[in-house]
Amino acid sequence: MRQAVLEKAGRFRLAEAPRPAAAPGQVLLRVKAVGICGSDLHLFREGRIGDVPIERAEGRFIPGHECMGVVEECGPGVDRGLAGARVAVDPMAHCGRCELCLKGHQNLCPDVIFLGHPPVPGCLQEFVTLRADQVAPLPAELSDDAGVILEPLGVALHAIRVGGLRPGATAAVLGSGPIGLCCTLLLSRMGISVVLATDLLDARLGLARELGARETLNASRDDAVAALRRLTSGRGVDYVLECAGAPEALAQTAELACVGGRVLVLGIPAADEDRVLFKHSSARRKGLSVFMIRRSNRTLSECIRWAMADRLPLDRLVSHHWPLDRVQEAFDAVAGRTGGVVKGIVNPG
Ligand SMILES: [Zn+2]
Ligand SMILES: [Zn+2]
Structure with missing residues (x-):
């Protein structure tokens, strides 16, 4: 089978590898579609995410954690009914036994195996093995593209749960990449x-309005703080979601939130900007609560239910497709934000 190896920052090579077999409790997935995530772009641009370098995989790192595909083979002990099923994937395999798993923080499990996080190989290849509980059958109404978007949608749902967000409130979303748009x-x-x-x-921004934002603003031209003050008559909003991973946006969160408001940090900054900085006096006087969002936590089935019940237009987030042998071009385009790219998808099969 073919796989896309990220050799070093900025450089992919296509490699051949033996097709893996499903071990007990696993399924073998024929990968159909892989989304390029902001975290993949950190690995691509910087050769690392936070303090985790791709060298951990010793020259054979394969990125990719947002994917869907078809179950090719079931390992011993796995329900045969899954064979041939179109499935969406939860990239997280937690241990289920440690203190954090038992407390319900499976996404923080120290022994978690996360697809495409160095050194664990990801899904930018024709086949990948997964624990059977990481896949969920995709209803026919959800397209392959929608199956990929379920993963970033899970991050948004996780943020809503962690932050205790309630209907009837107001929000600002900073950064309208796929995660911001899902929020x-x-x-x-x-x-x-x-x-x-x-x-x-x-x-x-056009897409953000289409998906529900009342007003939008290009932060390279206009001041979000002044605009929001005008829009809320000076009050600010109950929830500020930082989805840009940019120091400027992080600094604005404390200014945009209302008194007693909540700030949710979803964006991941570049490795040399690895700080959360906002004005202490603003945050303190308002008594803000700040939530740091780590990936998602077993949100896949709920996302599928929500997507079906509410007919969520998940396909709208996907702007581009490339075959696996053009993975270099795909990452160059998404990293360079050229051609109006929102979510770029690589199709290995
Ligand atoms: Zn992601
Ligand atoms: Zn655990």
Whole structure:
């Protein structure tokens, strides 16, 4: 089978590898579609995410954690009914026994095996083995593209749960990449008014409005703090979701939130900007609560239910497709934000 190896920052090579077999409790997935995530772009641009370098995989790192495919083979002990099923994937395999798993924080499990996080190989290859509890059958109504978007949607749902977000409130979403757009979509569908969504790219702002944002603003041209003050008559919003991973946006969170508001940090900054900085006096005087969001936590089935029940237009987030042998071009385009790219997808099969 073919696989896309990220050799070093900025450089992929296509390699051949033996097709793996499903071990007991595992399924072998024929990978159909893989989303390029912001975290993959950190690995691609910087050769690392936070303090984790791709060298941990000793020259054979394969990125990719947002994917769907078809179950090719079931290992011993796995329900044969899964064979041939179209499935979406939860990239996380937690241990289920440690203190954090038992407390319900499976996403924080120290022994978690996360697809495409160095050194664990990801899904940018024709086949990948997964624990059977990581896959969920995809209803026929959800497209392959939608199956991929379920993963970032899970991050947005996890943030909503962790932050205890409630209907009837107001929000601002900073950064309208796929995660920010998923937040705008879910918030507006659950009855939270997204007063303002921002981004640096106008094409994404159009999409943010389509998915539920009341107003949008290009942060390279306009000041989000002044705009929000105007939109809320000086009050600010109940929830600020930072989905840009940018120091400027992080600094604005404390200014945009209302007194007693909540700040949710979803964006991941570049390795040399690895800080959360906002004005202490603003945050303190307002008594803000700040939530750091780590991936998602077993949100896949709920995302599938929500996508079906509310007919979420998940396909709208996907702008580009490339075959596996053009993976270099795909990452160059998504990293360079060229051609109005929102979510780029690589199709290994
Ligand atoms: Zn992701
Ligand atoms: Zn655990």
